[in-house]
Amino acid sequence: MKKITIEDVAKRAKVSKGTxxxxxxxxxxxxxxxRDHILEVMKELNFRPRGMAMNLKNGNLDKSIGIILxxxxxxxxxxxxxxxxxxxxxxxxxxxxxxxxxxHECEKKLTHLFSAKDIKGVIIAPVVEGTAEIExxxxxxxxxxxxxxxxxxxxxxxxxxxxxxxxxxKQAVAYLIENGHKNIVHFxxxxxxxxxxxxxxxxxxxxxESSLIFRDxxxxxxxxDFDECFKKTKDYFKNLHTEDYPTAIVCFNDxxxxxxxxALKELSIKVPDDISIIGNDDIYYARxxxxxxxxxxxxxxxxxxxxxxxxxxxxxxxxxxxxxxVFLSTEFIVRESSKIIKTPSLQKAN
Amino acid sequence: MKKITIEDVAKRAKVSKGTxxxxxxxxxxxxxxxRDHILEVMKELNFRPRGMAMNLKNGNLDKSIGIILxxxxxxxxxxxxxxxxxxxxxxxxxxxxxxxxxxHECEKKLTHLFSAKDIKGVIIAPVVEGTAEIExxxxxxxxxxxxxxxxxxxxxxxxxxxxxxxxxxKQAVAYLIENGHKNIVHFxxxxxxxxxxxxxxxxxxxxxESSLIFRDxxxxxxxxDFDECFKKTKDYFKNLHTEDYPTAIVCFNDxxxxxxxxALKELSIKVPDDISIIGNDDIYYARxxxxxxxxxxxxxxxxxxxxxxxxxxxxxxxxxxxxxxVFLSTEFIVRESSKIIKTPSLQKAN
DNA sequence: ATCTCTTATTGAATCGATTCAATAATTTGT
DNA sequence: ACAAATTATTGAATCGATTCAATAAGAGAT
Numbered sequence: 036m037k038k039i040t041i042e043d044v045a046k047r048a049k050v051s052k053g054t055x056x057x058x059x060x061x062x063x064x065x066x067x068x069x070r071d072h073i074l075e076v077m078k079e080l081n082f083r084p085r086g087m088a089m090n091l092k093n094g095n096l097d098k099s100i101g102i103i104l105x106x107x108x109x110x111x112x113x114x115x116x117x118x119x120x121x122x123x124x125x126x127x128x129x130x131x132x133x134x135x136x137x138x139h140e141c142e143k144k145l146t147h148l149f150s151a152k153d154i155k156g157v158i159i160a161p162v163v164e165g166t167a168e169i170e171x172x173x174x175x176x177x178x179x180x181x182x183x184x185x186x187x188x189x190x191x192x193x194x195x196x197x198x199x200x201x202x203x204x205k206q207a208v209a210y211l212i213e214n215g216h217k218n219i220v221h222f223x224x225x226x227x228x229x230x231x232x233x234x235x236x237x238x239x240x241x242x243x244e245s246s247l248i249f250r251d252x253x254x255x256x257x258x259x260d261f262d263e264c265f266k267k268t269k270d271y272f273k274n275l276h277t278e279d280y281p282t283a284i285v286c287f288n289d290x291x292x293x294x295x296x297x298a299l300k301e302l303s304i305k306v307p308d309d310i311s312i313i314g315n316d317d318i319y320y321a322r323x324x325x326x327x328x329x330x331x332x333x334x335x336x337x338x339x340x341x342x343x344x345x346x347x348x349x350x351x352x353x354x355x356x357x358x359x360x361v362f363l364s365t366e367f368i369v370r371e372s373s374k375i376i377k378t379p380s381l382q383k384a385n
Numbered sequence: 386m387k388k389i390t391i392e393d394v395a396k397r398a399k400v401s402k403g404t405x406x407x408x409x410x411x412x413x414x415x416x417x418x419x420r421d422h423i424l425e426v427m428k429e430l431n432f433r434p435r436g437m438a439m440n441l442k443n444g445n446l447d448k449s450i451g452i453i454l455x456x457x458x459x460x461x462x463x464x465x466x467x468x469x470x471x472x473x474x475x476x477x478x479x480x481x482x483x484x485x486x487x488x489h490e491c492e493k494k495l496t497h498l499f500s501a502k503d504i505k506g507v508i509i510a511p512v513v514e515g516t517a518e519i520e521x522x523x524x525x526x527x528x529x530x531x532x533x534x535x536x537x538x539x540x541x542x543x544x545x546x547x548x549x550x551x552x553x554x555k556q557a558v559a560y561l562i563e564n565g566h567k568n569i570v571h572f573x574x575x576x577x578x579x580x581x582x583x584x585x586x587x588x589x590x591x592x593x594e595s596s597l598i599f600r601d602x603x604x605x606x607x608x609x610d611f612d613e614c615f616k617k618t619k620d621y622f623k624n625l626h627t628e629d630y631p632t633a634i635v636c637f638n639d640x641x642x643x644x645x646x647x648a649l650k651e652l653s654i655k656v657p658d659d660i661s662i663i664g665n666d667d668i669y670y671a672r673x674x675x676x677x678x679x680x681x682x683x684x685x686x687x688x689x690x691x692x693x694x695x696x697x698x699x700x701x702x703x704x705x706x707x708x709x710x711v712f713l714s715t716e717f718i719v720r721e722s723s724k725i726i727k728t729p730s731l732q733k734a735n
Numbered sequence: 736a737t738c739t740c741t742t743a744t745t746g747a748a749t750c751g752a753t754t755c756a757a758t759a760a761t762t763t764g765t
Numbered sequence: 766a767c768a769a770a771t772t773a774t775t776g777a778a779t780c781g782a783t784t785c786a787a788t789a790a791g792a793g794a795t
Contacts, residue, residue: 038444040751051775056753059528066761066773074527081704083529086503087437087445088752091780094388095437099498107482108467108669113458120484129491129498132457132482134470141479148449148479152502153436177424178409179433261673293673300675319458323611323643325650325675354431390781401745406783416743438782441750736795743790754779762771 039082048076059084090153098128100346101149101157103142107134109290110318111335112160115185118339119158126347128155137162143171146182156181156350158342161188163229181349183342186229187360194349195360196342200230203331203365204237205244207285207313210367212245215376216283216311222257222268222295224287234287234315257295259287264294272302282310282376289314289321289330296326296372311373327370334363389432398426409434440503448478450696451499451507453492457484459640460668461685462510465535468689469508476697478505487512493521496532505700506531508692511538513579531699533692536579537710544699545710546692550580553681553715554587555594557635557663560717562595565726566633566661572607572618572645574637584637584665607645609637614644622652632660632726639664639671639680646676646722661723677720684713 041059045052050073057065058073065073076082090096102119104112120130131154135142142162149157157175161167161184172191175182183194204221211219221238224231235254242249257267272280286292292314296306306312306326314321314330321328345359391409395402400423407415408423415423426432440446452469454462470480481504485492492512499507507525511517511534522541525532533544554571561569571588574581585604592599607617622630636642642664646656656662656676664671664680671678695709 038751041753042751052752053754053776054774057774060753061524064773069773077527077529081529081706085441085445085751086501087440088750088780090437090501090753091435091441091751091782092753093780095435097498097501101481107457108460108463110458110460113463116484117458120486124491129494130483131451131498132484133480134466134482136470141474144479148447148481151436151440151447152504154502174411177427179427179431297673297675320670323647325647356431388781391783392781402782403746403784404744407744410783414743419743435781438750438780441752441781442783443750739792739794741790741792743788745786745788747784747786749784750782752780754777756775756777758773758775760771760773762769764769765767 039080041082041084044073044076044080044082047080048073095153098126099154100128100130100343100350101145101154102130102132103145103149103157103159104132104134105137105160105162107132110320111288111316111333114319114335115160115339115342118336119343120339121336122340122343123347126343128343128347135160135162137164139164139168143168146171146175150175150178150180156183156346158183158185158339158346160185163188164227181346183346183349185338185342192358194342194345194358196338196345196363197361198333198338198363198365200233201237201240203315203333204234204285205241206365206367207315207331208238208241209245210369211283211285211311211313211373212241212247217247218279218281219283219285220253220255220281221285222255222264222287222291224257224259224291226256228259231287238285257287257291259291261290261294264291265298268295268298269302272299272304280304280310283313283373284310285313286315289316289318289328292328292330292372293320293324296324296328307372307374313373317368322370326372329370329373330368332366332368334366337363389430391432391434394423394426394430394432397430398423445503448476449504450478450480450693450700451495451504452480452482453495453499453507453509454482454484455487455510455512457482460670461638461666461683464669464685465510465689465692468686469693470689471686472690472693473697476693478693478697485510485512487514489515489518493518496521496525500525500528500530506533506696508533508535508689508696510535513538514577531696533696533699535688535692542708544692544695544708546688546695546713547711548683548688548713548715550583551587551590553665553683554584554635555591556715556717557665557681558588558591559595560719561633561635561661561663561723562591562597567597568629568631569633569635570603570605570631571635572605572614572637572641574607574609574641576606578609581637588635607637607641609641611640611644614641615648618645618648619652622649622654630654630660633663633723634660635663636665639666639668639678642678642680642722643670643674646674646678657722657724663723667718672720676722679720679723680718682716682718684716687713 041052041055045055055073058070102116116132123130133145139162169191186197187195239249257264292312314328317330317332321330341361391402391405395405408420452466466482473480483495489512519541536547537545589599607614642662664678667680667682671680691711
């Protein structure tokens with residue numbers, strides 16, 4: 036099946052290409068009769084004008100940026116997208132979002148797509164599971180395509196807006212220890228995720244800076260899929276004597292924390308009376324949960340705004356080549372899913 | 386500031402356009418020394434190849450479709466996007482998502498953007514607040530651009546995949562009446578939303594088919610913004626004598642229902658013992674809530690799959706012009722936020 | 736040093752629309 | 766009925782890349 040071009044339409048309608056073009060672009064100069072006839076022919080031939088060709092002549096005026104997220108169904112990411120949209124729209128940019136579903140292959144495809152479509156730049160929450168593959172990022176650099184990463188990726192110099200994962204968890208654990216918790220465990224995320232590793236390290240580090248000592252059993256592999264978390268949490272407690280129950284669980288993320296709370300409910304373990312639960316991320320639903328979640332807030336909105344700001348600057352000032360690396364701080368938010376076991380001992384000011 | 390083209394690079398590097406093109410496309414035939422030199426010049430001039438021009442020559446091979454949602458932060462919509470992605474990816478299509486934020490202006494801009502970028506087709510959850518503006522949809526028809534609507538829009542013939550809102554609510558109310566509820570109210574959504582109106586009508590209709598009679602006070606305008614719902618719910622009950630409390634509230638959507646449950650908790654009204662709460666949509670969080678939500682499930686995943694299926698068929702079989710209109714049925718899902726007041730009376734089978 | 740055989744590079748033609756000055760057709764005024 | 770004014774239509778040049786056959790440069794063999 037041959038491709039239909041504006042020329043085919045022009046021939047069939049016995050007019051010039053220029054007139055057909057005028058009809059497509061709703062120019063008023065076309066006589067209604069001609070116009071109707073051309074529209075009919077367009078329909079007959081099922082003519083779909085090529086957007087690429089249309090835009091080539093006039094430069095490429097639209098303002099648009101893209102975001103590639105790992106999971107469009109996790110509110111954490113859509114909140115970032117909201118921040119991006121807010122800033123971008125205020126600067127006249129449209130925003131398109133795509134989900135890489137944690138697949139390198141998909142992320143690569145999407146960066147190609149965005150650049151090929153002359154989307155002006157892209158913000159990427161990069162997939163870094165396993166060995167990070169970054170040739171596609173190098174390609175973007177080669178073609179001087181502006182992009183901002185939402186996670187520091189080893190091996191490439193780029194604009195980055197991110198948070199300090201390790202320190203975030205440390206904050207939380209330090210708080211628990213400070214408030215009298217002694218038996219604390221970390222429910223770790225999916226083994227292949229880089230975040231999982233970072234958070235485990237943060238957890239260990241908090242212990243090394245305290246009077247308590249770290250033991251390997253404190254790290255429990257739970258994952259982040261809801262049903263899996265739910266099941267593994269129940270299994271964990273079934274294999275434990277009541278007197279060995281931890282007094283606090285630091286979760287991989289809020290989603291996992293929600294699953295854990297639900298599992299505990301089924302086991303008739305009270306949150307926070309029996310066990311304190313600490314989330315991570317502060318997704319929208321953490322706040323509106325019946326047991327509002329104590330969590331480590333990552334400033335999703337601000338990340339989005341900052342990333343958009345850097346991206347648009349890179350797009351609009353092509354001469355400015357300096358890279359920006361911004362690390363935003365997390366905030367520990369105490370809500371109702373955690374409690375204090377004893378008031379902290381007085382400390383010397385410092 | 387002048388636009389840099391491949392020709393500028395070629396001149397500066399003292400090679401032909403063909404060689405520069407070969408470098409950009411990572412062709413192996415280029416001698417490393419030449420290649421490096423050209424890359425340097427590209428960097429110097431900050432040359433960004435125009436994707437449009439690149440694609441013009443070879444046709445436009447990529448497979449991609451778009452989705453325009455009203456709110457990328459409401460899980461209902463991202464679940465639809467997930468369904469779309471699933472089907473589209475299986476057919477080799479990439480998916481890009483955009484949020485219209487309930488703005489006609491934005492929706493229009495985005496349809497332009499997608500068609501201009503030669504995204505092959507688009508699925509639209511159309512904004513229909515106020516007077517639906519649909520000239521942009523007519524434009525899509527004119528250029529024979531394939532699209533599928535996720536809501537029936539008056540005044541235009543198009544592919545549609547949707548559900549029957551009115552009937553969905555009717556189902557729920559009928560269930561409540563059947564199970565002994567007599568004092569039922571509907572917490573309506575934002576006044577300007579078309580869904581709000583449809584759901585109110587469904588609610589009334591359910592009454593007209595029962596032995597109970599409808600009264601205007603049964604419709605309470607609550608909205609769907611979380612904080613607003615929360616506040617208005619509390620106000621509603623504060624102005625009500627305890628003996629006048631409804632035994633069941635049919636909510637506009639799950640999000641509202643969650644806000645209502647939280648407000649009731651603060652008022653020490655027990656769900657479902659004192660009041661049954663019925664949601665609408667069955668978002669992901671409805672299921673994993675500590676009081677799992679009784680709700681009217683809209684098959685989000687299936688909607689996405691069906692819409693993608695129709696869209697891709699329209700893209701790939703341009704001659705097939707027949708329009709499809711699919712209405713999927715909702716399912717009433719009883720979970721723990723509602724209870725039966727008395728067992729239903731025996732009925733004649735039919 | 737010369738002739739092959741590879742390997743690199745060139746550049747004119749091409750993709751499919753838009754543009755706009757030139758020209759044709761139609762309407763208006765007298 | 767004719768000139769002038771207005772409105773519609775034409776078509777060659779253009780946008781910025783890719784392509785690929787033709788050609789040039791470099792490597793190896795004698």
